[in-house]
Amino acid sequence: MSKASCAGLPKSVDPYKLAEQNSTLEGEIPLSALSRFREAVLEVGEAAVCSVKLSFYMDGERRRIVSGELEAPATLECQRCMGHMQTTLTSRFTLGLVTSDEQAQRLPKDLEPFLTDDFSADLWSMVEDELLLVLPPFPLHERAECPADEDLEALEPKGAPEQGDAPAKENPFSVLADLKKTKH
Numbered sequence: 001m002s003k004a005s006c007a008g009l010p011k012s013v014d015p016y017k018l019a020e021q022n023s024t025l026e027g028e029i030p031l032s033a034l035s036r037f038r039e040a041v042l043e044v045g046e047a048a049v050c051s052v053k054l055s056f057y058m059d060g061e062r063r064r065i066v067s068g069e070l071e072a073p074a075t076l077e078c079q080r081c082m083g084h085m086q087t088t089l090t091s092r093f094t095l096g097l098v099t100s101d102e103q104a105q106r107l108p109k110d111l112e113p114f115l116t117d118d119f120s121a122d123l124w125s126m127v128e129d130e131l132l133l134v135l136p137p138f139p140l141h142e143r144a145e146c147p148a149d150e151d152l153e154a155l156e157p158k159g160a161p162e163q164g165d166a167p168a169k170e171n172p173f174s175v176l177a178d179l180k181k182t183k184h
Helices: 015-020 035-040 101-105 123-134 149-155 174-183
Strands: 002-008 023-030 049-058 064-077 084-098 112-115
Touching: 015 023, 015 049, 015 064, 015 084, 023 123, 035 123, 049 123, 064 123, 084 101, 084 123, 101 112
Parallel strands: 002 023, 084 112
Antiparallel strands: 023 049, 049 064, 064 084
């Protein structure tokens, strides 16, 4: 097995050759170089990087596979208080290397396709796609850490009656039920 480790993860590789050699790549990608990711988050620090580990191999069916792990810091907007929220995005993924839509359709359901050229794959784009997939749709601080938590507590009524103690509310459609009874 071949193992390459460098400070920077190469942008483009021959994934088929790496899979045949059962190779692992480890490195970092500067988050400032990932434009779609930068647009999806509030801030990207100048020195912020995504740490990546990718393993290329062939499975029992001779399909070329890349499995990976990544970790990156992100500043998101809390949807409760609308303030900045620091988080760490992590992902573990397994992708089947394909060169056409037909090959992608033949992959088993547990493998997502990663469309490549015959001899090159853009690893940075793949990592950026995975980062975008793990962004939370509604980021929220932990309730106890959220600045809006105090405001929410002030809005909650104190000593509200229990469900069983609450007076029954009249059904607004009961008039319709009464009309139906009188017609028959």
